[in-house]
Amino acid sequence: MAEVLVLVDHADGRLRKATAELLTIARRLGEPSAVHVGPGVEKAQVTLAKYGAHKVYVVDDADTAGYLVAPQAEILAALVEKLAPAAVLVPSNAAGKEIAARLSIKTGSGLITDAVDVRAGDNGIETTQSVFAGSYSVTSTVTAGTPIVAVKPNSAPIEASPAAGVIETVAVPMSDAAKAARVTDSRPKQATGRPELTEAAIVVSGGRGTGGDFGPVEAFADSLGAAVGASRAAVDAGWYPHSSQVGQTGKQVSPQLYVAVGISGAIQHRAGMQTSKTIVAVNKDEEAPIFELVDFGVVGDLFSVLPQATEDVKKRKG
Amino acid sequence: MNIVVCVKYVPDAQSDRSFRDSDRTVDRDGVDGLLSELDEYAVEEALKIVEAAGEGEVTVLTVGPAAAANAIKKALQMGADKGVHVEDEAIHGSDAAATSLVLAEAVRKATSGTPELVMTGMSSTDGVMGVVPAMLAERLGLPQVTYASELTVGEGTVTIRRDGDTASETIEASLPALVSVTDQINEPRYPSFKGIMAAKKKPVEQWALADLGIDSSQVGLRAAWTSVVSVTKRPPRAQGQIVADEGDGGSRLAEFLAGQKFI
Ligand SMILES: Cc1cc2nc3c(=O)[nH]c(=O)nc-3n(C[C@H](O)[C@H](O)[C@H](O)COP(=O)(O)OP(=O)(O)OC[C@H]3O[C@@H](n4cnc5c(N)ncnc54)[C@H](O)[C@@H]3O)c2cc1C
Ligand SMILES: Cc1cc2nc3c(=O)[nH]c(=O)nc-3n(C[C@H](O)[C@H](O)[C@H](O)COP(=O)(O)OP(=O)(O)OC[C@H]3O[C@@H](n4cnc5c(N)ncnc54)[C@H](O)[C@@H]3O)c2cc1C
Numbered sequence: 170m171a172e173v174l175v176l177v178d179h180a181d182g183r184l185r186k187a188t189a190e191l192l193t194i195a196r197r198l199g200e201p202s203a204v205h206v207g208p209g210v211e212k213a214q215v216t217l218a219k220y221g222a223h224k225v226y227v228v229d230d231a232d233t234a235g236y237l238v239a240p241q242a243e244i245l246a247a248l249v250e251k252l253a254p255a256a257v258l259v260p261s262n263a264a265g266k267e268i269a270a271r272l273s274i275k276t277g278s279g280l281i282t283d284a285v286d287v288r289a290g291d292n293g294i295e296t297t298q299s300v301f302a303g304s305y306s307v308t309s310t311v312t313a314g315t316p317i318v319a320v321k322p323n324s325a326p327i328e329a330s331p332a333a334g335v336i337e338t339v340a341v342p343m344s345d346a347a348k349a350a351r352v353t354d355s356r357p358k359q360a361t362g363r364p365e366l367t368e369a370a371i372v373v374s375g376g377r378g379t380g381g382d383f384g385p386v387e388a389f390a391d392s393l394g395a396a397v398g399a400s401r402a403a404v405d406a407g408w409y410p411h412s413s414q415v416g417q418t419g420k421q422v423s424p425q426l427y428v429a430v431g432i433s434g435a436i437q438h439r440a441g442m443q444t445s446k447t448i449v450a451v452n453k454d455e456e457a458p459i460f461e462l463v464d465f466g467v468v469g470d471l472f473s474v475l476p477q478a479t480e481d482v483k484k485r486k487g
Numbered sequence: 488m489n490i491v492v493c494v495k496y497v498p499d500a501q502s503d504r505s506f507r508d509s510d511r512t513v514d515r516d517g518v519d520g521l522l523s524e525l526d527e528y529a530v531e532e533a534l535k536i537v538e539a540a541g542e543g544e545v546t547v548l549t550v551g552p553a554a555a556a557n558a559i560k561k562a563l564q565m566g567a568d569k570g571v572h573v574e575d576e577a578i579h580g581s582d583a584a585a586t587s588l589v590l591a592e593a594v595r596k597a598t599s600g601t602p603e604l605v606m607t608g609m610s611s612t613d614g615v616m617g618v619v620p621a622m623l624a625e626r627l628g629l630p631q632v633t634y635a636s637e638l639t640v641g642e643g644t645v646t647i648r649r650d651g652d653t654a655s656e657t658i659e660a661s662l663p664a665l666v667s668v669t670d671q672i673n674e675p676r677y678p679s680f681k682g683i684m685a686a687k688k689k690p691v692e693q694w695a696l697a698d699l700g701i702d703s704s705q706v707g708l709r710a711a712w713t714s715v716v717s718v719t720k721r722p723p724r725a726q727g728q729i730v731a732d733e734g735d736g737g738s739r740l741a742e743f744l745a746g747q748k749f750i
Contacts, residue, residue: 180653237632238621238631239630239631242625263617263633263634266616266617266618266621267617267631267633268621269618270583270618270619270621270622270625271621271624271625273583273584273618273622273712274584274587274622274625274626277712278712279582279584279711279712279713280584280618280712280713281713282617282618283616295716301505301613302500303721304504304720305505305506305718305719305720305721306718306719307717307718307719308715308716308717308718308719309713309714309715309716310713310714310716311712311713311714312711312713313713314712346628346630349629349630349660349664350631350632350658350660350664351659351660352656353646353658354656355655355656356654356655356656357653357654358652358654358655365652371749393749393750411636411650411671412652417612417615418525418609418669425749426744426747426749436501437500440615447747448727449740449743449744451736451740455729455731460726460729461723461724461726463726463729464724464727464728464747465727465728465730465740465743466727466728466729466730467729467730467731467732467736467737467739467740468729468730468732468736469731469736470732473734473736473737474732474736474737474740475737476737477735477736477737477738477741478738478740478741479737480737481737481738481740481741481742482741482744482750485741485745485750486750
């Protein structure tokens with residue numbers, strides 16, 4: 170069976186959920202091999218094998234650290250040339266898409282981004298994209314080179330399927346060009362203890378309607394074990410960090426449940442959450458456009474609705 | 488410092504965007520178009536750099552149909568010095584890779600082969616792929632520093648701050664380089680009356696593929712490395728249940744969530 174390369178999304182070997190999803194999807198197309206760039210593969214190997222990686226290609230040298238996306242694109246290009254895989258799957262986040270973009274040009278291969286489904290079709294690999302803020306579904310194929318697909322998080326339920334996960338260390342000489350942009354300083358953000366926004370099964374977001382008090386939003390999120398998001402209005406006001414912004418210029422999330430609180434539902438916000446499975450809104454304006462999308466909506470003041478809901482959720486959970 | 492800013496002309500996101508039935512490409516005739524809002528931030532940042540340096544020129548470059556001239560016009564009204572419009576029937580239906588090829592050759596020609604700083608938005612508001620900047624950098628052999636929320640141009644270097652998921656990073660590259668900017672970086676100016684009048688006299692070059700030495704077989708729908716098989720309009724989400732809070736709104740919300748097995 171043809172090999173399918175999966176770029177591992179990790180921080181020092183700590184895997185992001187997207188990696189297990191990509192491996193699960195890769196099994197529909199061929200035999201998955203993981204590509205692990207950077208340190209920590211000894212931590213990652215067990216999980217990579219668990220989700221079906223037959224091989225784990227490892228590139229871990231100083232040249233890959235601190236240089237952004239260009240080295241990873243060079244590594245994948247070298248592997249594509251050597252192995253002629255059936256496809257390359259990367260996570261559809263900012264870095265994944267840029268690596269894919271450079272790989273596409275280096276190898277003369279078509280690139281599809283923001284895929285919400287990937288499957289083996291009659292004419293090779295077929296993808297589904299959800300476009301124009303979720304109003305259209307587009308089915309596409311790649312017609313040149315090695316299909317490169319950037320897959321959105323939460324596009325497949327992860328399933329284990331143990332494989333050998335044999336480590337193969339590869340050496341790829343890095344060009345000077347790949348090292349031309351470097352990270353000179355990095356200030357880690359404080360961990361919130363909540364799930365990561367794009368990976369979470371439930372997201373509760375607050376908007377301008379919170380008036381800057383995210384307390385009720387956070388309490389409700391915590392009762393559900395949810396991640397907390399924000400509209401751009403809330404971010405621009407300085408109430409919540411930009412990395413929590415949901416929407417066109419923030420994160421695109423696709424959780425099982427999205428709760429919009431004090432958010433009107435502007436097109437740019439919808440672009441980031443419209444593919445959520447179930448949508449709920451709390452807004453005091455019954456005319457708010459967000460209500461056009463919801464499965465369940467409460468017209469009311471968030472400062473009374475949310476605390477009551479939080480108490481009830483806690484009671485039900487016992 | 489001479490800066491080339493790539494700007495895209497896109498269908499207005501507020502209007503009913505759709506695809507042409509004939510070839511499944513974006514319908515750019517049926518709806519109002521405009522300069523992609525996210526590219527305004529790149530234009531603004533370029534203007535600020537040149538204004539601060541007291542020298543240099545901002546060239547705005549677009550690849551698109553006749554109406555894309557409006558995107559250039561808006562950027563010139565904001566204060567850019569000149570425009571380049573690459574328009575050719577053969578480009579219709581190009582994918583991201585082909586678009587980046589045309590942009591790369593146009594940047595080369597506009598800068599006589601020696602670009603100093605190339606700027607783009609973080610993504611378009613129609614395709615929203617966010618890949619053209621990296622593709623363009625790859626083709627031009629430039630380092631890329633993308634998603635800048637702050638930008639400083641120094642002696643032969645460019646430094647940005649990027650607000651990442653787990654860290655706030657400072658990234659540096661030597662010039663020439665390509666920089667993409669986010670909507671956090673500045674507040675784009677509105678064209679002034681003076682700006683609108685001045686724009687009328689600013690030069691706009693019109694180039695076709697032949698001017699760039701690109702063969703028409705390298706671009707367009709037939710040369711695309713990706714192919715759209717089908718496009719389906721999603722049925723609008725069926726409207727759910729909406730209740731007015733009469734003192735029990737929170738409980739009813741919890742009840743709904745329990746019914747859906749979220750609790
Ligand atoms: C280029 C560009 C990119 C953008 N990208 C994004 C993006 O990525 N993400 C994003 O979110 N936006 C984005 N925007 C902004 C977007 O257009 C809206 O301005 C923004 O989403 C509005 O945020 P909001 O819904 O919180 O605020 P508003 O639109 O002001 O809505 C606030 C809502 O809260 C309700 N409310 C007020 N008080 C209460 C209360 N006590 N209880 C319950 N409800 C209450 C109000 O009825 C209202 O509906 C972008 C805009 C542009 C131009
Ligand atoms: C809904 C949709 C989905 C698509 N999916 C794919 C796909 O999966 N694969 C694929 O190969 N193509 C795809 N395309 C086609 C692709 O969007 C276009 O080829 C487009 O020219 C480049 O991609 P983008 O608009 O997403 O640009 P982005 O990469 O999002 O653009 C980033 C920046 O590049 C610059 N830029 C982009 N285009 C131009 C231009 N024409 N002129 C000047 N500057 C520009 C701007 O500064 C812009 O801010 C899709 C198009 C649509 C509408």
